Amino acid sequence: MSASSDLRATAGRATVSTAALAVAAISLAPLLVVASRAFGAPWHEVTAYFLRPRMGELVGHTLALVGVTVPATVVLGIGCAWLVERTDVPAPSLWRILLTAPLAVPAFVSSYAWTSAVPGMEGLGGAALVTTLAYLPFVLLPVAAVLRDLDLADEEVARSLGLGPRAAVLRTVLPRLRPAASGGALLVALHLLAEFGVLEMMRYPTVTTAILTQYSMGFSNDEGAMLAMVLVVMCLALLGLEMLLRGRARTARLGRGVHQRAGRSALGPWRWPATALLAVVVLLAVAVPLGQVGRWLVRWVDRGAPGAAELLAAAGSTLLLAAAAAVVAILAALPGAWRLDRHRNVGTIAMERVTYLASALPGVVVGLAMVTIAVRWLPALYQSAGMLVVAYSVLFVPRAMVTLRSGLAAAPPELSEAARALGSDGFDTFRRVVAPLVLPSALTGAALVFIAASTELTATLLLAPTGTETLATGFWEATSEIDYVAAAPYAALMIVLSAPVTLLMLRQSGASR
The missing domain is CATH 1.10.3720.10 (MetI-like)
Incomplete structure (x- = not known):
C-alpha cells in the first residue's frame, strides 16, 4: 500500500x-446540563428542596410502582413463556404472537382504553395493571428465546443424580433464565421511570409527572432540573442493581455433545386452565385496548x-x-x-x-x-x-x-x-x-x-x-379534555405505526420460527 x-x-x-x-x-x-442546573443554586436551597415532604411522596410513588410492576412482569413473563415454550398448551405459535401484541399498543393508549372502559380506575393499582400488561413482552420475549434454545443435557444430568423434575428445573433451568429476566426487568423499570401518559391518566403522581406539571405551569426550571436529577440517580441505581442481579456466573454450556432441545411437559388436567390463563392475559393486554379504541373510532366515524x-x-x-x-x-x-x-x-x-x-x-x-x-x-x-x-x-x-x-x-x-x-x-x-x-x-x-x-x-x-x-x-x-371520541383516530394510527415493531421483535427473538 x-x-x-x-x-x-x-x-x-x-x-x-x-x-x-x-x-x-x-x-x-x-446529563451535564441538567446536573449543572440542578446544583447551580446554593447548596442549602438544593438540600431543602430534596428534603421536602412532597419529594418523598413523589419518590415513594415512583419506587412503589417499580416495586409492584417489575416483579409482576417478571413472574407473569416467565410463567407465560414457560407455558408456551415448555408445555403442551395448544397452538403455541399463536400464543407467541398474541403475547407479543401489546408492543403494538403504546402504554398511554392502553391507559386511555382502560380509563374509558372502567371509569374511576386510578391510583397505584390501575397504573400497575396497565404498565404490567403493556410491558410484559419485555420480559417474555428474551425468556422465551432462552427456553426455546435451552440444552436439555444439564437437566437430564440433574435428574440422573436423584433430583425430581421440579428440583432439576430450579437448579439447572432458572439460573440460565436469570440474565434474560434481569435484562427484561431493567427495561421495564427504565420505562416506568420515563412513563408519563399512563400515570397522568391514572392520577398517580411520580417524579416524571411532577417535572411535566412544573414545566407546563411555568415554575422554575431549576427545580425541574432537580427533579430530573432524582430520575438520573434512579436510572443509575437500576443499572447497578441489574448488574448485581445478573451476576458473573457462567450460564452458557460449552463442550462436546449434540445440543438437545427440551421437550414439552404434559400438563394433564391443568392444560385447559393454563390455556385459559394465557387467554385472560391476552384479553386484558390486547383485546380491551383494541376493543375500546375500535368502539370510540366507530363513534368518531358516525x-x-x-x-x-x-x-x-x-x-x-x-x-x-x-x-x-x-x-x-x-x-x-x-x-x-x-x-x-x-x-x-x-x-x-x-x-x-x-x-x-x-x-x-x-x-x-x-x-x-x-x-x-x-x-x-x-x-x-x-x-x-x-x-x-x-x-x-x-x-x-x-x-x-x-x-x-x-x-x-x-x-x-x-x-x-x-x-x-x-x-x-x-x-x-x-x-x-x-x-x-x-x-x-x-x-x-x-x-x-x-x-x-x-x-x-x-x-x-x-x-x-x-x-x-x-x-x-x-x-x-x-x-x-376527556374527549375519548376525538382521541380514538390518533390512537388507531399510532397502533398501526407501532405494529411493525412487533414483527421486528418477533423476528429478532426467533419467536416466528
Missing part, C-alpha cells in the same frame, strides 16, 4: 473517531370524522419527524458502531456506554436539557423541529447502534482490505462492499427508531415547535 493510501486511511480513521466522539458528547450533554384535517396534519408531522429521526440516528450511530467493530478498545467502549446512559434517561429529562441548551446558547433552535429530532436521536441512537453492529459483523475487515488491495479507495470500498451487507441491519435499526419516535410523548410535549402537532400530542390533547 502506498504512503498516500496510508495517509488517506489514517485520515479516514481520525474522521470516524472524531464523529463518534462528537455523538458521545452530544449524548452526554443532557359523527362524520370531525377534525380529519388536523388528524392528517398530525400524521404527516409524525411521519416527517420520525423519518428524520431515523435517518439522523443511523448516521449518528454508524461511526461508533464502526469503531466498536473494527477498533474495539477502552475508549470506544466508553463512548458506547455514554450513548446507552443517555438513552436510559427519561424523555422528559432529555427534553428539559434541550430546552435549557436552546434558551441559553441556541435561542434560534428553541421549539424547532431540528432540536426535537436531535432529542429523538439522543434517546434512540442505541437502537440503531445495536442493529448496525450486527450488520457490520457480517462485513468482516478482510473484505474491505481485499477491496483496497485491488485498488478501491475508502469510500468506494464502503459503497461497494460494506454498505450492501450493512443495509438490512441499518433498515431494521431505522424502523425501530422510527416507531419509537412516532409514539414518543414527553420530549415531544416539551420541544415540539409551536403549531406542530404529532399523533402523540394530538392524542394527549384530546384525552386531557
Whole structure:
C-alpha cells in the first residue's frame, strides 16, 4: 500500500473517531446540563428542596410502582413463556404472537382504553395493571428465546443424580433464565421511570409527572432540573442493581455433545386452565385496548370524522419527524458502531456506554436539557423541529447502534482490505462492499427508531415547535379534555405505526420460527 493510501486511511480513521466522539458528547450533554442546573443554586436551597415532604411522596410513588410492576412482569413473563415454550398448551405459535401484541399498543393508549372502559380506575393499582400488561413482552420475549434454545443435557444430568423434575428445573433451568429476566426487568423499570401518559391518566403522581406539571405551569426550571436529577440517580441505581442481579456466573454450556432441545411437559388436567390463563392475559393486554379504541373510532366515524384535517396534519408531522429521526440516528450511530467493530478498545467502549446512559434517561429529562441548551446558547433552535429530532436521536441512537453492529459483523475487515488491495479507495470500498451487507441491519435499526419516535410523548410535549402537532400530542390533547371520541383516530394510527415493531421483535427473538 502506498504512503498516500496510508495517509488517506489514517485520515479516514481520525474522521470516524472524531464523529463518534462528537455523538458521545452530544449524548452526554443532557446529563451535564441538567446536573449543572440542578446544583447551580446554593447548596442549602438544593438540600431543602430534596428534603421536602412532597419529594418523598413523589419518590415513594415512583419506587412503589417499580416495586409492584417489575416483579409482576417478571413472574407473569416467565410463567407465560414457560407455558408456551415448555408445555403442551395448544397452538403455541399463536400464543407467541398474541403475547407479543401489546408492543403494538403504546402504554398511554392502553391507559386511555382502560380509563374509558372502567371509569374511576386510578391510583397505584390501575397504573400497575396497565404498565404490567403493556410491558410484559419485555420480559417474555428474551425468556422465551432462552427456553426455546435451552440444552436439555444439564437437566437430564440433574435428574440422573436423584433430583425430581421440579428440583432439576430450579437448579439447572432458572439460573440460565436469570440474565434474560434481569435484562427484561431493567427495561421495564427504565420505562416506568420515563412513563408519563399512563400515570397522568391514572392520577398517580411520580417524579416524571411532577417535572411535566412544573414545566407546563411555568415554575422554575431549576427545580425541574432537580427533579430530573432524582430520575438520573434512579436510572443509575437500576443499572447497578441489574448488574448485581445478573451476576458473573457462567450460564452458557460449552463442550462436546449434540445440543438437545427440551421437550414439552404434559400438563394433564391443568392444560385447559393454563390455556385459559394465557387467554385472560391476552384479553386484558390486547383485546380491551383494541376493543375500546375500535368502539370510540366507530363513534368518531358516525359523527362524520370531525377534525380529519388536523388528524392528517398530525400524521404527516409524525411521519416527517420520525423519518428524520431515523435517518439522523443511523448516521449518528454508524461511526461508533464502526469503531466498536473494527477498533474495539477502552475508549470506544466508553463512548458506547455514554450513548446507552443517555438513552436510559427519561424523555422528559432529555427534553428539559434541550430546552435549557436552546434558551441559553441556541435561542434560534428553541421549539424547532431540528432540536426535537436531535432529542429523538439522543434517546434512540442505541437502537440503531445495536442493529448496525450486527450488520457490520457480517462485513468482516478482510473484505474491505481485499477491496483496497485491488485498488478501491475508502469510500468506494464502503459503497461497494460494506454498505450492501450493512443495509438490512441499518433498515431494521431505522424502523425501530422510527416507531419509537412516532409514539414518543414527553420530549415531544416539551420541544415540539409551536403549531406542530404529532399523533402523540394530538392524542394527549384530546384525552386531557376527556374527549375519548376525538382521541380514538390518533390512537388507531399510532397502533398501526407501532405494529411493525412487533414483527421486528418477533423476528429478532426467533419467536416466528
